[in-house]
Amino acid sequence: MSLQKKKTPMKEQKAEKRIRNFDEVPFGYTKEEALVEADRCLQCKHKPCVEGCPVGVPIPQFIQALKNGNPEEANQIIKSKNNLPAICGRVCPQEEQCEAKCVMGIKNEAVAIGRLERYVADYNLEKETAESSKSELEKLKIAELTDKKVAVIGSGPASLAAAADLAKSGLKVTIFEALHKTGGVLRYGIPEFRLPKTIVEQEVESIKKLGVEIKLNVVVGKSITIEELFEQNYKSIFIGVGAGLPRFLNIPGENLNGVYSANEFLTRVNLMKAFKYPEYKTPVAVGNKVAIVGAGNVAMDAARTAKRLGAEDVYVVYRRSEEQMPARSEEIHHAQEEGIEFKLLNNPIAIKGEKGKVKAMECQKMELGEKDNSGRRRPLPIKNSNWDLELDTVIIAIGQNPNPLLTANTKDLETKSWGGIKVDSGQKTSREGVYAGGDIVTGGATVIQAMGAGKKAAQNIKNYLLEKSKK
Amino acid sequence: MYEILAKEVLAPTIKKLKVKAPLIAKKTKAGNFIILRVDEKGERIPLTVADYERKTGIITIIFQEVGYSTKLLGRMEPGDKIQDIVGPLGHHIDLEGYQKVVLLGGGSGTALLYPKVRAFYEQGAEVISITGARTKNLVILEEELESFSDRVFIATDDGSYGHKGYVTDILKDLLIQEKDIDLVVAIGPVPMMKAVSDLTAEYEIETIVSLNTIMVDGTGMCGACRVTVGGERKFTCVDGPAFDAHQVDFEELINRLNFYQNEENLVHSQAVEEDN
Numbered sequence: 001m002s003l004q005k006k007k008t009p010m011k012e013q014k015a016e017k018r019i020r021n022f023d024e025v026p027f028g029y030t031k032e033e034a035l036v037e038a039d040r041c042l043q044c045k046h047k048p049c050v051e052g053c054p055v056g057v058p059i060p061q062f063i064q065a066l067k068n069g070n071p072e073e074a075n076q077i078i079k080s081k082n083n084l085p086a087i088c089g090r091v092c093p094q095e096e097q098c099e100a101k102c103v104m105g106i107k108n109e110a111v112a113i114g115r116l117e118r119y120v121a122d123y124n125l126e127k128e129t130a131e132s133s134k135s136e137l138e139k140l141k142i143a144e145l146t147d148k149k150v151a152v153i154g155s156g157p158a159s160l161a162a163a164a165d166l167a168k169s170g171l172k173v174t175i176f177e178a179l180h181k182t183g184g185v186l187r188y189g190i191p192e193f194r195l196p197k198t199i200v201e202q203e204v205e206s207i208k209k210l211g212v213e214i215k216l217n218v219v220v221g222k223s224i225t226i227e228e229l230f231e232q233n234y235k236s237i238f239i240g241v242g243a244g245l246p247r248f249l250n251i252p253g254e255n256l257n258g259v260y261s262a263n264e265f266l267t268r269v270n271l272m273k274a275f276k277y278p279e280y281k282t283p284v285a286v287g288n289k290v291a292i293v294g295a296g297n298v299a300m301d302a303a304r305t306a307k308r309l310g311a312e313d314v315y316v317v318y319r320r321s322e323e324q325m326p327a328r329s330e331e332i333h334h335a336q337e338e339g340i341e342f343k344l345l346n347n348p349i350a351i352k353g354e355k356g357k358v359k360a361m362e363c364q365k366m367e368l369g370e371k372d373n374s375g376r377r378r379p380l381p382i383k384n385s386n387w388d389l390e391l392d393t394v395i396i397a398i399g400q401n402p403n404p405l406l407t408a409n410t411k412d413l414e415t416k417s418w419g420g421i422k423v424d425s426g427q428k429t430s431r432e433g434v435y436a437g438g439d440i441v442t443g444g445a446t447v448i449q450a451m452g453a454g455k456k457a458a459q460n461i462k463n464y465l466l467e468k469s470k471k
Numbered sequence: 472m473y474e475i476l477a478k479e480v481l482a483p484t485i486k487k488l489k490v491k492a493p494l495i496a497k498k499t500k501a502g503n504f505i506i507l508r509v510d511e512k513g514e515r516i517p518l519t520v521a522d523y524e525r526k527t528g529i530i531t532i533i534f535q536e537v538g539y540s541t542k543l544l545g546r547m548e549p550g551d552k553i554q555d556i557v558g559p560l561g562h563h564i565d566l567e568g569y570q571k572v573v574l575l576g577g578g579s580g581t582a583l584l585y586p587k588v589r590a591f592y593e594q595g596a597e598v599i600s601i602t603g604a605r606t607k608n609l610v611i612l613e614e615e616l617e618s619f620s621d622r623v624f625i626a627t628d629d630g631s632y633g634h635k636g637y638v639t640d641i642l643k644d645l646l647i648q649e650k651d652i653d654l655v656v657a658i659g660p661v662p663m664m665k666a667v668s669d670l671t672a673e674y675e676i677e678t679i680v681s682l683n684t685i686m687v688d689g690t691g692m693c694g695a696c697r698v699t700v701g702g703e704r705k706f707t708c709v710d711g712p713a714f715d716a717h718q719v720d721f722e723e724l725i726n727r728l729n730f731y732q733n734e735e736n737l738v739h740s741q742a743v744e745e746d747n
């Protein structure tokens with residue numbers, strides 16, 4: 001049998017139907033599809049794919065276990081490195097990570113590692129019992145660490161990964177989360193149709209089963225300080241508070257009613273479930289004509305959400321060109337299928353209002369000039385090209401800065417000029433016993449990079465505590 | 472979950488609840504607020520911590536029923552539990568260095584004012600409190616203000632109690648007669664804060680207002696609470712809620728408070744139906 005050249009397709013909801021609901025778009029592989037795809041893996045000895053994964057998931061091994069008809073074992077293999085496979089299988093930019101390095105990708109399409117990971121994780125999410133892993137866990141405990149307290153701040157992917165690894169060694173881990181729900185961006189940012197919140201809940205449950213305690217509604221720096229955590233006998237602290245501070249364009253009209261930061265818009269819809277308004281009581285107002293400024297993953301999420309909330313015309317306004325859009329190509333493709341219109345090479349100049357509400361956005365047309373330092377062709381304004389796009393709503397999705405709430409309220413925690421926490425190569429901050437990782441260190445990045453940082457920090461926290469216990 | 476320990480009806484639509492929230496009670500200072508969610512389907516609404524007892528871990532909130540969420544909260548009774556409370560949020564206000572302070576509260580704004588009255592008084596400043604309401608039975612916390620102020624003035628729109636007219640009338644007289652006032656603090660409906668601000672600007676007296684913007688997270692993450700102060704964008708939840716009144720763009724604030732009026736009316740009418 002000759003090798004199938006293309007990835008086994010994953011069935012998904014039709015665009016006409018899915019723009020009317022918030023259900024997940026791709027259905028995931030069936031058992032048969034997963035096995036066909038698993039067969040495409042060449043089981044390369046040098047495993048280049050693993051190098052592409054920030055947490056080093058043993059990819060050929062888990063695919064082999066799957067081929068052998070042993071999805072439980074495949075799951076354990078993945079979970080030895082990645083505690084949130086159902087999430088990563090869905091939202092990892094695999095095309096830039098594991099799949100980018102896959103040998104199959106040289107001549108044909110890469111093995112669909114992400115889809116297989118998702119299949120394995122989903123299969124086991126339904127099956128998983130606390131019992132099955134207990135004996136395994138006992139083996140991972142480190143006597144010198146058992147029952148020492150460690151605090152983890154934030155409950156995004158960096159923190160969840162750190163907490164899981166710390167708890168596995170027998171440490172007593174408490175997560176402190178500012179919001180009323182766990183997950184960070186997984187909960188408030190990434191929409192239901194890309195990452196169902198039941199999946200986030202199940203993954204968090206499996207971390208709780210490792211003995212991690214979660215305290216919600218605690219803003220560290222306000223409700224309790226780092227000093228007080230140390231006083232309460234926490235021996236080490238991991239900070240994973242993310243990059244949650246929304247950027248604005250700084251153009252006229254940004255405070256008109258109808259202008260949202262993507263964070264506000266997505267938080268209302270995802271965390272607060274405004275898509276079920278008025279059953280859930282948090283309102284969101286989207287109107288009929290919506291523009292999203294920016295072209296990253298956040299912008300695609302906001303655009304597709306606006307469509308699902310009933311907006312007729314949804315535009316993505318971006319000052320560069322198609323090739324330069326930072327969003328995953330899969331998401332751009334999904335957005336296009338759903339009828340999102342791309343107004344590329346257009347730069348917003350002002351938002352115009354009437355009676356305090358958004359009426360239009362003035363845009364200036366751009367053209368591509370010479371390459372700049374980053375190797376991208378720089379967009380240049382075209383004179384006298386301004387035009388008005390009629391709108392009810394504008395959503396600004398041009399990135400986030402680190403939220404200064406914790407750093408501003410914590411002594412001796414060094415930050416970089418743009419606000420990120422300074423760490424060494426082992427995720428250690430300028431304060432003894434305090435480690436940090438994820439978006440608060442790197443600025444907006446990816447789920448799996450945040451998890452990688454959390455895991456690295458966990459390892460170094462363990463080393464630090466072991467070192468201390470010897471003294 | 473946060474248990475309600477006591478309830479008091481201060482005026483027909485103004486309620487006071489004592490709630491067990493030890494972590495918050497331990498940390499709160501005058502000017503801080505909390506954000507709560509009444510139940511699993513609830514929205515996040517900010518309320519000032521009107522009082523706190525560090526030892527017992529109890530906080531007091533006082534609120535006016537203006538829409539769905541505050542009405543729902545107003546229906547809760549001792550023994551009931553509030554789903555989520557987070558805090559203390561925002562900056563507390565800096566009390567150092569003021570000798571004579573006038574504090575004005577309008578409507579339920581008086582509840583927000585009270586912890587500041589008390590804090591200034593305990594700090595040793597001369598405290599003049601002015602509270603105003605539409606009519607007599609909406610005047611709240613008179614006794615509390617009396618205990619922590621050197622002088623208390625009351626104004627009602629209809630003259631049913633105290634001075635007939637606005638709190639700003641009383642303030643104006645004070646500003647004319649007493650030259651040594653070094654700070655004015657105003658909390659209440661935005662038009663009232665704006666009127667106070669305009670007045671004190673004439674007399675060049677430092678004035679602080681506490682802004683009641685729409686909020687979601689309260690941690691600087693969403694930007695819903697943005698206001699323009701001195702031409703710059705500020706997030707009320709983390710940069711405020713108190714700001715230099717003379718720098719605030721009140722027109723913009725008033726407009727932004729109406730962002731969700733249509734949606735709010737919808738759930739509000741739902742609540743009214745449930746009542747009937």
Ligand SMILES: Cc1cc2nc3c(=O)[nH]c(=O)nc-3n(C[C@H](O)[C@H](O)[C@H](O)COP(=O)(O)OP(=O)(O)OC[C@H]3O[C@@H](n4cnc5c(N)ncnc54)[C@H](O)[C@@H]3O)c2cc1C
Nearest residue numbers: 154156157158178184185189220241242438439445446447
């Ligand atoms: C809309 C959107 C879509 C995205 N899509 C993708 C995608 O498809 N694939 C991908 O790989 N990446 C995606 N990303 C990026 C990815 O989600 C982030 O890089 C990742 O979540 C960062 O993880 P983190 O743990 O560092 O922080 P976060 O996920 O930001 O979590 C931080 C947590 O800390 C809490 N916190 C903050 N301050 C405090 C405090 N003082 N005390 C207590 N808790 C606090 C916050 O409430 C939050 O829950 C997306 C991001 C957004 C916004």
Ligand SMILES: Cc1cc2nc3c(=O)[nH]c(=O)nc-3n(C[C@H](O)[C@H](O)[C@H](O)COP(=O)(O)OP(=O)(O)OC[C@H]3O[C@@H](n4cnc5c(N)ncnc54)[C@H](O)[C@@H]3O)c2cc1C
Nearest residue numbers: 516517518519534535538539540541683684685686728735
């Ligand atoms: C820092 C701060 C402290 C406050 N302290 C108090 C207090 O101690 N006592 C008190 O009575 N009120 C206080 N408020 C105002 C209170 O939060 C609102 O009255 C309440 O949220 C209204 O909700 P609702 O559903 O009952 O009314 P709705 O009908 O939904 O709204 C009525 C009006 O309240 C405002 N509002 C709506 N949703 C929100 C929201 N999520 N956040 C803020 N404002 C909103 C809008 O202007 C709206 O038009 C405070 C506000 C802020 C920002």
Ligand code: SF4
Nearest residue numbers: 053057088092097098
């Ligand atoms: S975690 Fe992400 S990068 Fe790693 S193997 Fe899975 S999908 Fe690929």
Ligand code: SF4
Nearest residue numbers: 041042044049102103
């Ligand atoms: S590189 Fe591709 S084909 Fe080779 S082992 Fe990894 S997934 Fe399989």
Ligand code: FES
Nearest residue numbers: 689691693694708
């Ligand atoms: S309430 Fe979200 S930033 Fe202030």
Ligand SMILES: [Mg+2]
Nearest residue numbers: 538539540735
């Ligand atoms: Mg409301």
